[in-house]
Amino acid sequence: MKNAFYAQSGGVTAVINASACGVIETARKNSDKIGTVYAGQNGIIGALTENLIDTSKESATDVSALKHTPSGGFGSCRYKMKSLEANKAEYERLIEVFKAHDIGYFFYNGGGDSADTCLKVSQLSESMGYPIQAIHVPKTVDNDLPVTDNCPGFGSVAKYIAVSTMEASFDVASMAATSTKIFVLEVMGRHAGWIAAAGGLVDDSIPVVILFPEIDFDETKFLSKVDKNVKEFGYCTIVVSEGTKWPDGKFLAEQGTRDDFGHAQLGGAAPVVANLIKDALGYKYHWAVADYLQRSARHLASESDVEQAYALGEAAVNMALEGKNSVMPAIIRTSNNPYTWEIGSGELKDIANVEKMMPMEYISDDGFGITAACREYLQPLIEGENYPPYKNGLPDYVVMKKEMAEKKLPPFEV
């Protein structure tokens, strides 16, 4: 009977811990087939440095509370393993650590990079004569993994952005006659407009202009669209992706602003867009930058997102027990209305380093909104509310005890 290793990778989300909960609870249910689940402290770095959290020391109540706790309960990191050729020693170290702790299952919870790491670990472990079953558990607010219909973490961000867009628009609408007419909300998504697209899920009676990273920023066309909305509706809400770029490829956020000392000022796209409007059209504005609030907002998580995140963690363990390797459980959409889905799977070789972009047919012809097809895709992902329990007015999130397993190997520098 082998032990398991679980690690969280890259930017955390409102529901990555729900996947952790699915992995750990399912492993516990199969304690006759699977031993201790170790978790990497701060992700894969914890494996390399042999900092393994012994999750068997966490109470069932605490593990269960992971399902409603945002962030990475065991710590995550942005650490991309180099290619096998460039740093074989790192991969070998991983496998040595796994061997030292009798680990036969590797569950890696992340995006495209971690799918690639997962695949390589599986391949190298075989050639090193200590085979590891490597299963990737999908996670990314960017929603850019192939094979799976959507990525856990995305649905909750989308819900947060859609609700925030709606609420701020209601606010502006009620003041616009004599005050603020423009509200700009900056959202995440440096490469893909999935998150920005969620701003388009509000009712059509709310005038929303979306700036996607996929579409070069056309200032004239944009200002004309905004002006038209203000004249028709009295106000306009703009949802701008942090990745929106000028035609020359420069990010809007890198507008070359300088402070009194000449230092480059990193601004954000929202104030840039707001100032452009003010200068050209004279409308009073307000702007917000949601930043981490959007991806950590477990208080407003989408029910389907939470359920899918848990189900994928559960499925990963079941697939491991079925002897599978180099695979990723995935969400397969079986119907839009009513929304139904089931768990399928994909091969890591088809997933690693493949980015699923937003289809151009999801963006409206003028480049400032979403199409009916996009709405049909996104709508089910924000459905349902899944509230955390509260204590003293605040969510009752759990903090893991993080008892460390004893080290068995010499130190290793990362």
Add this chain to the structure above:
Amino acid sequence: MKNAFYAQSGGVTAVINASACGVIETARKNSDKIGTVYAGQNGIIGALTENLIDTSKESATDVSALKHTPSGGFGSCRYKMKSLEANKAEYERLIEVFKAHDIGYFFYNGGGDSADTCLKVSQLSESMGYPIQAIHVPKTVDNDLPVTDNCPGFGSVAKYIAVSTMEASFDVASMAATSTKIFVLEVMGRHAGWIAAAGGLVDDSIPVVILFPEIDFDETKFLSKVDKNVKEFGYCTIVVSEGTKWPDGKFLAEQGTRDDFGHAQLGGAAPVVANLIKDALGYKYHWAVADYLQRSARHLASESDVEQAYALGEAAVNMALEGKNSVMPAIIRTSNNPYTWEIGSGELKDIANVEKMMPMEYISDDGFGITAACREYLQPLIEGENYPPYKNGLPDYVVMKKEMAEKKLPPFEV
């Protein structure tokens, strides 16, 4: 039997419509004593221009839904009536409009300025021989009205800021070992630190540094505190009020940044603080500006805030029916633990133009946190959750039909 006039004033909140609901529903329950409730379209401007919404045309279901809908359902405005001496004509016009529509009750839902207007209308109406009973219904996210224990709108913003601070801190904590160590959240409150103080409601295990508008920004002391937190906890969260100032009185947000064309760039305090930390300490940062999201976040409203907002609207009508004039219903706290409160009242002459500042004993000695007394005061205000109903993944907020009453007077320019 006289009709009533209700208007929303100044910046809207997550619960000002709950007060509107309290006013309208209570008036409807007393339809033998009070006639039609007219609402000002876009606040007091609607009265001056005789744009009166006939709320009797709104269905009971829609009026009831105001209780869970943020923003100003009838429109609000930032329009401060000048002094009686400077613009007596405006006050006289108000009273003419009230007279033309047989309005005997004036319910004005706002902050200190509107309490002042309310008082003047009552005084002038008496001297003009058409007495109006003027009742002020308190509302302001700034929490700066005297007499009342707290102001409807504030509790929900405080809950939003406390929850957001907690969630973003969980996020940063789980990435800090190898990535972002600093998170800066900018919050509202140009003159008073009440909203910023709410960031201090998170558990003591989360290192939060608060920058209050009441305390001159001491860069050296601040950087040292942040560095200490990062060294002890691995990360630091900063909640900065938009009103935080340098010792010379300049807002942090007005750091004199210029774009490529030399235009002044209105930045926000958060990026300024984040850049100061980066320059001095080298820590990677993220920042967010909550702006309107915080005051429109009905999805995360505080239960006590919603109940109090409604109760004050209800009390205003009951006070009018009891023949009272130039008064404001107020929240009287009767116990902290368990939290209990009742409705009291104050005279408008004691409320108009009086600002209740945050007591200095609520700010910790180092100027970067809240005291136990402050926590005791704030804690009950964020207690309880009051979720709106949802439809298709989004809150089911109501939009009023806004049928206008027929005009009876010649036009009036504002």
